[in-house]
Amino acid sequence: MSRAPIADGHGHTNPVRGVGAARIARRFKEAGGWFQALVALSPWHYALEFRGYDSYVELIDIHIRECKAAEDEGLKVACIAGFHPADVDHLIDRYHMKPVEVLKLGLRVVDYVAKLCSEGVLDGIGEVGRQHYKTMPERVVIANLILERALEHARDNGCVVHMHLENAGTDTVDLTSMAVDRVGVGGEMRSRIFFHHVKPVMAARAYELGYSSTIPGLARILEYAFTRLDPVYIVESDYIDDPARPGAVVYPWEMASTQQRLASKGLASEEYLYRINVDNVVKVYGIEPP
Numbered sequence: 001m002s003r004a005p006i007a008d009g010h011g012h013t014n015p016v017r018g019v020g021a022a023r024i025a026r027r028f029k030e031a032g033g034w035f036q037a038l039v040a041l042s043p044w045h046y047a048l049e050f051r052g053y054d055s056y057v058e059l060i061d062i063h064i065r066e067c068k069a070a071e072d073e074g075l076k077v078a079c080i081a082g083f084h085p086a087d088v089d090h091l092i093d094r095y096h097m098k099p100v101e102v103l104k105l106g107l108r109v110v111d112y113v114a115k116l117c118s119e120g121v122l123d124g125i126g127e128v129g130r131q132h133y134k135t136m137p138e139r140v141v142i143a144n145l146i147l148e149r150a151l152e153h154a155r156d157n158g159c160v161v162h163m164h165l166e167n168a169g170t171d172t173v174d175l176t177s178m179a180v181d182r183v184g185v186g187g188e189m190r191s192r193i194f195f196h197h198v199k200p201v202m203a204a205r206a207y208e209l210g211y212s213s214t215i216p217g218l219a220r221i222l223e224y225a226f227t228r229l230d231p232v233y234i235v236e237s238d239y240i241d242d243p244a245r246p247g248a249v250v251y252p253w254e255m256a257s258t259q260q261r262l263a264s265k266g267l268a269s270e271e272y273l274y275r276i277n278v279d280n281v282v283k284v285y286g287i288e289p290p
């Protein structure tokens, strides 16, 4: 059994519909977990009555309490909130907002999150990015403009950014990198920008260009990454803690045991696990190793 502490590079908790951060943290810790980047969900996932901007402020409050609850269980946490690209569609389709109103709301939410980052209340902005499914072109433009605002805050305040993007392989990485260059995020700061939920080939490209990435903690993906990639990424559960929305996610504790199992089969060395689970986390988030 591997002794490397395990990090979850991107996951969600839901104290309203799911079991919440404290129970998840306890179970993850028992399985060898030491760190989780906890990313806020959208207002409707917390069953909040939708009141525009105020609902986002409210959910960010809930999320900050969730991060504290996980910390109280002894986990290190990076606490992240944003404006998910799917929110653009949901707000137009479900709440009949005008596209330009959605853009204004998204920019305001991202500005608020960045302010909390600069105050040390939050650690990063996410998810922001582009829809991973087909939608109206103007909605992709809106999502991309909100992403660019988040990148400006990364440049100005050193916020970490978790990007949720379409899955066009290395083209997605290259196209997004051009947006980052236009905003002017260079050097060390680029490593604080994450391509989240990417294929191993995209993780390798992201690293080449100076970015960070998280890959899904599924056995078949990890098997590929462990044997073919340098340890230049972090593994994520993308667990959403919502029994009504089961999907392509993995429990954080399963993600931990999968890594340990693959290591015991000789697919990854102890040093490799340490690099992806500790070194890469410590470097980007500026926290003490366990």
Ligand SMILES: [Zn+2]
Residues within 6 Å of the ligand: 127, 164, 196, 197
């Ligand atoms: Zn995502």
Ligand SMILES: [Zn+2]
Residues within 6 Å of the ligand: 010, 011, 012, 039, 127, 238
């Ligand atoms: Zn996510």
